[in-house]
Amino acid sequence: MKDATLSRREREKLWQRQEMLTAAIGLFSEKGFHNVSMLEIAKRSEFAIGTLYKFFKNKEDLYRSIIVKQADTFHTALTRALNEEDGEIEKLRSYVKIKGAVFMDNVSVVRLYFAETRGASFNIKAGLDKEIREEYELLLQKLTGVFAAGIQKKRFQKIAEPYHLAVSLDSLTNAFLHLWLEAPDEHPYPDDPDVILNIICKGLLVEP
Amino acid sequence: MKDATLSRREREKLWQRQEMLTAAIGLFSEKGFHNVSMLEIAKRSEFAIGTLYKFFKNKEDLYRSIIVKQADTFHTALTRALNEEDGEIEKLRSYVKIKGAVFMDNVSVVRLYFAETRGASFNIKAGLDKEIREEYELLLQKLTGVFAAGIQKKRFQKIAEPYHLAVSLDSLTNAFLHLWLEAPDEHPYPDDPDVILNIICKGLLVEP
DNA sequence: GCAAAATGTGACGACTAGTTCACAGTTTAA
DNA sequence: TTAAACTGTGAACTAGTCGTCACATTTTGC
Known part of the structure; x- marks a missing residue:
């Protein structure tokens, strides 16, 4: 301490x-x-x-303190999730799981975090947006790397650009968190990460 | 006229x-x-x-007029896209295509629309949110129906709940639109809807 | 061409909210 | 115990915005 x-x-x-x-x-x-x-x-x-x-210093500074600290918590936890596990699929599972856990532990800030990272932020004059975005982009790069490695090792099929896959997985987890945020009982964030991952991992179409 | x-x-x-x-x-x-x-x-x-x-009547009324009208445009266009085409996959393709077209025709409002539909809306006292959300939920139901039909007809595998699939496709298209919004040149919204659809349709994992 | 109706104007009242600062209260150290 | 340093306070100052309304301007109908 x-x-x-x-x-x-x-x-x-x-x-x-x-x-x-x-x-x-x-x-x-x-x-x-x-x-x-x-x-x-x-x-x-x-x-x-x-x-x-x-x-x-002022109201904006107070707001920044909240967002920056929280964004850091999120990004650190997720980056670690991607580092610690072995194997691409396990990394993805861990990402989905940890993201659920960390976000659900910080409900009240998640809305603010979403507002700041999704371009809908008209709260702060300028800069904060950028500050967080860069950290966020780094995380996306890390995730991109996982997909790229999986494809290179022939464990994944190249169904899309690695970066697009990273953005997609992030967006899917956000969507599930968003559902949960609106109606926690009706739409719980899945315990089993595969509920989310299957959407990407398994093929929807019957004939390949 | x-x-x-x-x-x-x-x-x-x-x-x-x-x-x-x-x-x-x-x-x-x-x-x-x-x-x-x-x-x-x-x-x-x-x-x-x-x-x-x-x-x-006042500033809020002015803002509402903009959002409500635009949301209506979006939802009408997308609902029609899902109605007009035949075949589940064609409906999905049309959804992705039309969404890209309509949103890109209305760049400046898209940010506002996103802000209002993604819970990050702190602009309006109350109500507008709900108003739009209901229309949006209707659209999601329509999309859910397409997935459900595809699964029932054994054209789709049940890789997730139909509603989750609907939310996922919507979230994926939003993610791509968001990328485009930030850097139109670097991340153009794909002409070919399959670039997005493949993420759901094809399986990422090599062995099934 | 003119009066009545409709429309457009922007200075102004009322209020809200961010920020400051002189002072009162509290702690510290000798 | 006491004086100096530090901390917490909220009334007051300032800036800026919403929304109104009496008046000027334009349009309409005769």
């Missing part, structure tokens, strides 16, 4: 900061950046407005 | 309304609902602010 060497005061400030972030995450994910005021965040976190500004 | 029986004045008002909408579409799709002011829309459309309010 990195708190080990921190003074009591420093730990308290870190804790306060987290309180503010938690309050802000809840509000932003309910109503979106523009429909949440700093006063609301102050109220919910039980600090004064002025105190918020001691911790964050 | 429905203008046939309208007076010159009425046609002019319709035209003026369109001018306002066009200006608004451009601005909204560049900067999003909350980062565009009525004054800006007035300036760009070369009307006075007051005039905007003669045509639209």
Whole structure:
């Protein structure tokens, strides 16, 4: 733990900061950046407005902190999933599984994350978008590599460009997460990753 | 044409309304609902602010008009694509093709449409979301029906639930449109619908 | 050609929300 | 104990936008 060497005061400030972030995450994910005021965040976190500004330069900075940290969590977990497993199919399975787990552990931020990564982001002036996108693109490249390797080793058929396959798998998992987000009971994210993977892995057409 | 029986004045008002909408579409799709002011829309459309309010109840109403009309265009075109063709595979091909065509004809609204249909919409208080979602769900049902029919006729293998297949195809086309939106030259939306369809239709795995 | 009706205008009122800052309260160290 | 440093506070300042409305301009009908 990195708190080990921190003074009591420093730990308290870190804790306060987290309180503010938690309050802000809840509000932003309910109503979106523009429909949440700093006063609301102050109220919910039980600090004064002025105190918020001691911790964050401004509203945008507060929002960025949330998104950047969360995007990092997501991308790190997924990159590790792709690194740790052996074998292309196992890597894909792990990707689908871990993505479900990590996203479902962070429901309230997922909406914000989607908003930022899907070009529908009109929240931040500029830059954040790019920042996250680059990390995201790196992850896609990693995934592309898995498909390319599978094809090269003749384990996969080249049914599409590796990059397109990567984008597709990412988009499919997003779609399932989106369904789950809307109606968790009606559309649970599948426990078995093959429910999603089969859509790519098995052929729909009867005759080849 | 429905203008046939309208007076010159009425046609002019319709035209003026369109001018306002066009200006608004451009601005909204560049900067999003909350980062565009009525004054800006007035300036760009070369009307006075007051005039905007003669045509639209308020800013939200203006935004709704754009989204609802566009969503309707999209859904109508796609539903027709699924109705007109014969044969399941041909229906799917038509869906992918028409979706590309219609969306690429309406670049600037596509971002807004995506924002509204993907749960990342924090623009409108409430309702619009639902309004569009229902139409969208109907389209998905139609698409589900195509997959279900194909499976029933033993033309398709049941690699996943028909509804999941529908969601998947929709999500894949969106992903390709998204790539194109970001970098039209680098990632053109494929002319041949099979580039997208193969991802579902052909099996990735070598041994079945 | 003219008065009445319809239409277009933009300054202005009312309000909201982001940010600042002087001060009060609290902790620290001698 | 006490003074200096630090921290938290929220009233007040500022900027900017939505939506209105009395008035100017244009169109219409006679």
